[in-house]
Amino acid sequence: METPISPLFIPKPHLQLLLDELRRRKYSVVGPTIDQDAIVYGDIHSVEQLPQGWTDEQAPGHYRLKRREDESWFGYVVGPHSWKKYLFPPKTTLLSAEKTESGWQFIPRSADTTKFALLGVRACELAAMRIQDQVFLDGPYQDPLYRERREQLFIIAVNCTQAASTCFCTSMKTGPRCEKGFDLALTEIDSGFLCEVGSERGREVLDAFISSARRASEGSSNDANSTNENVTSLPILDATPEQLRSAETARQQAVDQITKHMETSDLPGLLLSNLDHPRWKEVGERCLSCTNCTMVCPTCFCSSVTEVRDLNMDRVERERTWDSCFNPDFSYLGGSLVRNDTASRYRQWLTHKLDSWHAQFGTSGCVGCGRCITWCPVGIDITEEVAAIREGTLP
Amino acid sequence: MTATRPTLHENPWYTHTVRITDLIDETEGVATYHLKFTDGDAATAYEFIPGQFNMLYLPGVGESAISMSGDPARKNGWIHTVRVAGNVTKTLARLRRGDTLGLRGPFGTGWPVADLVGTDVVIVAGGLGMAPLRPLVYHLMNHREQFGKIWLILGARTSDGLLYPCEYSAWQKRDLEVILTVDRATADWNGHVGVVTQLIDRLQLPRPEQTQMVTCGPEVMMKYAAMSGHRLGIDAGRIWVSMERNMQCAAGLCGHCQLGPEFICKDGPVIRYDRIRPYLFVEQL
Ligand SMILES: Cc1cc2nc3c(=O)[nH]c(=O)nc-3n(C[C@H](O)[C@H](O)[C@H](O)COP(=O)(O)OP(=O)(O)OC[C@H]3O[C@@H](n4cnc5c(N)ncnc54)[C@H](O)[C@@H]3O)c2cc1C
Ligand code: SF4
Ligand code: SF4
Ligand code: FES
Numbered sequence: 001m002e003t004p005i006s007p008l009f010i011p012k013p014h015l016q017l018l019l020d021e022l023r024r025r026k027y028s029v030v031g032p033t034i035d036q037d038a039i040v041y042g043d044i045h046s047v048e049q050l051p052q053g054w055t056d057e058q059a060p061g062h063y064r065l066k067r068r069e070d071e072s073w074f075g076y077v078v079g080p081h082s083w084k085k086y087l088f089p090p091k092t093t094l095l096s097a098e099k100t101e102s103g104w105q106f107i108p109r110s111a112d113t114t115k116f117a118l119l120g121v122r123a124c125e126l127a128a129m130r131i132q133d134q135v136f137l138d139g140p141y142q143d144p145l146y147r148e149r150r151e152q153l154f155i156i157a158v159n160c161t162q163a164a165s166t167c168f169c170t171s172m173k174t175g176p177r178c179e180k181g182f183d184l185a186l187t188e189i190d191s192g193f194l195c196e197v198g199s200e201r202g203r204e205v206l207d208a209f210i211s212s213a214r215r216a217s218e219g220s221s222n223d224a225n226s227t228n229e230n231v232t233s234l235p236i237l238d239a240t241p242e243q244l245r246s247a248e249t250a251r252q253q254a255v256d257q258i259t260k261h262m263e264t265s266d267l268p269g270l271l272l273s274n275l276d277h278p279r280w281k282e283v284g285e286r287c288l289s290c291t292n293c294t295m296v297c298p299t300c301f302c303s304s305v306t307e308v309r310d311l312n313m314d315r316v317e318r319e320r321t322w323d324s325c326f327n328p329d330f331s332y333l334g335g336s337l338v339r340n341d342t343a344s345r346y347r348q349w350l351t352h353k354l355d356s357w358h359a360q361f362g363t364s365g366c367v368g369c370g371r372c373i374t375w376c377p378v379g380i381d382i383t384e385e386v387a388a389i390r391e392g393t394l395p
Numbered sequence: 396m397t398a399t400r401p402t403l404h405e406n407p408w409y410t411h412t413v414r415i416t417d418l419i420d421e422t423e424g425v426a427t428y429h430l431k432f433t434d435g436d437a438a439t440a441y442e443f444i445p446g447q448f449n450m451l452y453l454p455g456v457g458e459s460a461i462s463m464s465g466d467p468a469r470k471n472g473w474i475h476t477v478r479v480a481g482n483v484t485k486t487l488a489r490l491r492r493g494d495t496l497g498l499r500g501p502f503g504t505g506w507p508v509a510d511l512v513g514t515d516v517v518i519v520a521g522g523l524g525m526a527p528l529r530p531l532v533y534h535l536m537n538h539r540e541q542f543g544k545i546w547l548i549l550g551a552r553t554s555d556g557l558l559y560p561c562e563y564s565a566w567q568k569r570d571l572e573v574i575l576t577v578d579r580a581t582a583d584w585n586g587h588v589g590v591v592t593q594l595i596d597r598l599q600l601p602r603p604e605q606t607q608m609v610t611c612g613p614e615v616m617m618k619y620a621a622m623s624g625h626r627l628g629i630d631a632g633r634i635w636v637s638m639e640r641n642m643q644c645a646a647g648l649c650g651h652c653q654l655g656p657e658f659i660c661k662d663g664p665v666i667r668y669d670r671i672r673p674y675l676f677v678e679q680l
Contacts, residue, residue, distance in 0.1 A: 094408045097454035103433065103495030104454055106410040140661055141407040141646035272655065275677045302650030305643050309455040316454040318408075323649075330651065333641050334480060344679035352653065359656035 007194040009239040014213055016047045021209045022117045027154055031119030037065055039079040044119060051076055058164035061379030074120055074188050077164040078369050082298035083125055084132060086116050087149045090322045097316040112145055117154040123175030124367040126157060128298035130181060134361045135301050157182035160254040166370030168260040168383060174367040176254040187247040194239050194247045210236050262383040268358035270390060271351040279388045284343025286378055291324035293372035299365050325349050407646035410452055410497040418492055422555045430473040438470035444505030445530030446665045450645050452497030459483040460642045462527035468537050476526040502645040504665045506531045506609055507635060514605050515543040519591055519620040521612020522551050525558040527637055528611050536569050545571040550591040553577050554584045595623035603628030611637040618675055621668050634668035
């Protein structure tokens with residue numbers, strides 16, 4: 001069956017059928033859900049788990065869930081989680097070692113077969129994934145787990161229809177519109193979603209979903225007892241010009257709400273040529289070196305390996321966990337620390353993210369999602385730090 | 396250009412079992428290990444470029460980056476010279492012939508062997524920095540006619556720390572000038588006393604603009620060696636240093652080894668001095 005090129009309109013309740021279709025295809029569907037007073041990413045079986053009617057209020061060092069006036073399902077911005085936890089898990093076993101009669105044997109971890117379908121990926125998060133692809137796939141060595149999970153990944157992007165005070169994707173040219181890198185992309189309007197197709201895989205799933213929706217609607221109209229009648233009998237059709245206009249208005253609302261800006265014209269270069277700037281010391285006095293910014297950042301990729309062993313040391317696993325350049329031990333070298341104060345660690349983080357990242361990967365390491373600003377307990381704002389360095393720079 | 400060679404396996408974490416086939420005590424706390432794969436023993440499996448390193452793994456303890464210190468032309472095993480520093484190297488020092496451990500590699504860039512052809516070469520080593528330079532010395536000896544004059548300036552705290560003393564005379568015979576110095580003279584020593592830079596400063600380079608310097612040792616030593624080389628007319632683009640940073644993955648994936656824009660594990664450890672100089676003099680970078 002041919003799917004039309006122009007966006008389709010999917011009535012809201014049908015999203016469940018799309019989830020069902022993905023689950024039928026053995027995907028683990030993960031998406032936004034409420035846990036511990038935040039919108040985080042977790043397993044999603046039912047659209048009931050989505051943060052329907054909730055939104056997030058964000059500012060430097062501030063995050064709060066609030067009721068919305070409407071029942072939007074994706075009416076929030078981004079939370080403390082990012083999708084990197086699925087492709088680059090916070091903790092993973094790299095290999096194990098076993099003591100045998102003939103000595104140590106090393107057993108590589110077996111291939112990962114988990115297929116994730118991500119629901120609700122924002123434009124800045126698509127950009128973050130492209131950045132991590134470069135780190136984990138495009139260098140001389142690939143990370144095998146990341147590759148296995150990435151190859152199987154199914155991405156349903158959802159366009160932002162609002163922005164937080166911490167967002168600056170427009171400065172980083174990563175959003176708010178989802179333009180590429182997804183299988184399907186949705187824009188939420190009152191009664192449903194406009195759906196764009198971004199890949200062959202997306203088209204295939206969408207076609208199957210439409211057939212199943214059609215079957216369901218036929219089934220329910222034949223079955224007088226169906227409780228779902230009003231749910232599944234709605235047709236999936238090309239979006240009407242009016243629906244297209246509503247979607248455009250909704251997306252424009254996000255653009256209009258973005259107030260934060262980061263000047264990028266002198267990045268890269270600005271920070272690496274200001275390594276002795278007094279601002280580093282000043283921010284080093286405010287920063288707690290807590291690592292929050294690096295943990296919430298969707299592009300940060302640092303990790304460490306530790307030994308996990310049984311008591312008699314016959315079997316050992318090498319475990320990789322997320323690490324942070326804010327941890328003092330991170331730069332441990334021969335009995336001392338290369339970066340032994342917070343100022344030097346903050347400088348490492350910021351110069352890497354915004355400057356040396358360009359030399360390493362040909363792109364900025366920041367997508368402007370604002371997480372590091374929101375989740376910094378003392379409200380340090382990356383855009384202000386860059387501006388302060390620029391201000392104090394002799395031309 | 397520094398030279399690179401891909402690892403043995405596309406999975407950078409793939410760890411091979413190696414067995415210690417020989418063990419040579421060099422000096423107090425320093426030993427040279429000969430390691431062989433327990434699976435398949437193809438000579439090509441042991442190919443590396445002088446200056447590259449392996450990750451040696453002691454299960455339950457951890458991994459350490461250790462440079463190759465053997466002859467790249469003799470593909471009959473891995474040779475590593477290791478100094479006891481902390482847990483990993485201490486555990487390694489307790490192993491005996493026949494014991495096994497893990498190995499992955501080779502990783503990193505090597506000395507720029509192609510760029511050295513036709514030039515004079517000043518090799519400056521400090522202490523254990525001689526270990527990653529020995530494969531280069533072997534390479535220069537194996538192809539002696541391709542290179543001009545060669546000096547090896549080797550410094551150590553005391554004469555005990557001068558690595559591989561039995562080999563100097565063979566190197567001298569092949570027209571490589573070995574110049575030794577120690578920080579502190581012991582009773583047995585009647586050679587130079589002082590830092591390597593003093594000896595670099597005294598070199599009479601016949602053609603500085605066609606001379607290259609390669610150096611490995613403590614970071615401060617390399618910085619001063621490079622400054623001395625520069626004064627003699629060796630341009631920063633012809634000076635090569637071998638850097639050390641914390642390494643967890645060795646493959647550009649873990650972020651630990653960064654110095655400015657460089658990942659020391661994959662853009663280094665051997666890096667051209669003009670590339671790394673802007674970052675070498677910044678405190679705590
Ligand atoms: C590219 C490269 C090549 C190298 N080549 C060689 C080589 O050829 N030969 C070689 O011998 N080395 C080489 N090294 C250095 C080698 O990797 C380190 O010496 C080794 O990793 C140390 O590991 P370890 O566990 O034994 O010591 P570590 O645990 O790192 O300890 C090192 C020192 O720190 C002390 N220490 C340990 N933990 C702490 C702590 N928490 N706080 C304070 N002090 C502490 C120890 O007592 C010891 O003095 C190389 C390094 C690199 C990056
Ligand atoms: S640095 Fe901050 S704003 Fe930029 S991508 Fe990371 S968390 Fe988002
Ligand atoms: S900048 Fe903020 S979030 Fe990041 S380490 Fe410092 S205090 Fe923590
Ligand atoms: S050691 Fe992991 S990135 Fe270099």
